[in-house]
Amino acid sequence: MIAGGGTGGHVVPSLQIARALVARGRPAPSIELVGSRRGQEAALWPTLEFPFTLLPGRGIRRSIRPGALIDNAGAVLGLLGATVASIASFLARRPLVAVIVGGYASFPAGVAALLTRVPMVLVNTDAVPGAVNGLLGRFAAVNAVAFPGTDLPRAVVTGTPVRPELGGLDRSPAGRRRARALLGLPEERRTLAAFGGSLGARRINAAVADLAARWSDRRDLSLYHVAGRRDYAQFAIDGPGAPGSPGAPGAPGAPGAPDEPDGLEYRVVPFEDQMPVLYRAADVCVCRAGAMTVAELLACGLPAILVPLPGAPRDHQTRNAEALVAAGAAILVPDAECTAARLETELATLLSDADRLAAMGAAARRLGHPDAAATVAELVDAHAR
Helix, strand or coil: CEEECCCHHHHHHHHHHHHHHHHCCCCHHHCCEEEECCCCHHHHHHHCCCCEEEECCCCCCCCCCHHHHHHHHHHHHHHHHHHHHHHHHHHHHCCCCEEEEECCCHHHHHHHHHHHCCCEEEEECCCCCCHHHHHHCCCCCEEEECCCCCCCCCEEECCCCCCHHHHHCCCCHHHHHHHHHHCCCCCCCEEEEEECCCCCCHHHHHHHHHHHHHCCCCCCEEEEEECCCCCHHHHHHHCCCCCCCCCCCCCCCCCCCCCCCCCCEEEEECCCCCHHHHHHHCCEEEECCCHHHHHHHHHHCCCEEECCCCCCHHHHHHHHHHHHHHHCCEEECCHHHCCHHHHHHHHHHHHCCHHHHHHHHHHHHHHCCCCHHHHHHHHHHHHCC
């Protein structure tokens, strides 16, 4: 039983662990995924080879406003119902081991495992445990953690399970040129990638759009801006990537355009479904510091400027970013300081120092664990009763 869902930080590791267990010889029908009806998994899992259960309800809102309190009362009732159902399922089916990946959907399964004495392997993808993992981790047989020093007992540093192709990306100069060609970018230009998740990050989006305006006459750079579905219309229409500007559809340098842009190649897209290609193409990224983002940067060996999401539970994004900064793999810019001027200063230093960029990439690879899913699967097999 692999329980966890809601966001990519839970769904991706769950799926990669399941596939690693299959690679170790366990049949796919013997591995059940448990997630949330409200999470990304509701659309993804029905297309996969594993049996799955989607729990009703939602997580707790971190607010004391009246509306939030009412919602939380309903969430607690839903959580209790899901926990009772999970206990009944565990009693009837007796899983060999429960893998807890975090988030709302993992709590009922964790409680059920504890009460039915099914061994737990807990996977913690952030530098600081979340509320569910902090509670259940006390009772886990082993805690697979992403970073050294994570405050959980019986911790084993495994890294965060990511898509296997990320560990083998060719980020040599020739590999980066080929990836830029696939994205329709000038092959010889250094490339900055900026993104903030599937919805986007307004602070990053605004700073990057302003930076593109400052850099409009630069002929040595490409700026690939994944604005997110929520913010794309604003930044594609109002920003420097508007129709007719460098990098806009039909502009010089855009896909299918024959000529080099006479200035900055600035591309604004709502979503990028070829993230491994973008990781290959980029010299440096500007992005948030969520668990999956930092794990993918490390697996790829990609230098980054990290802008942690303010107000994240237990400030886990800042802790994630600090772990990369301590290793020499990233620069941390607080959200409140994320302006075009600050990014321009930081990037000017990085892009003028090829040796530093190479050192940051090497540091990222040293901290990364592209084989994390296989390592976690080995721990699961070791604790299956």
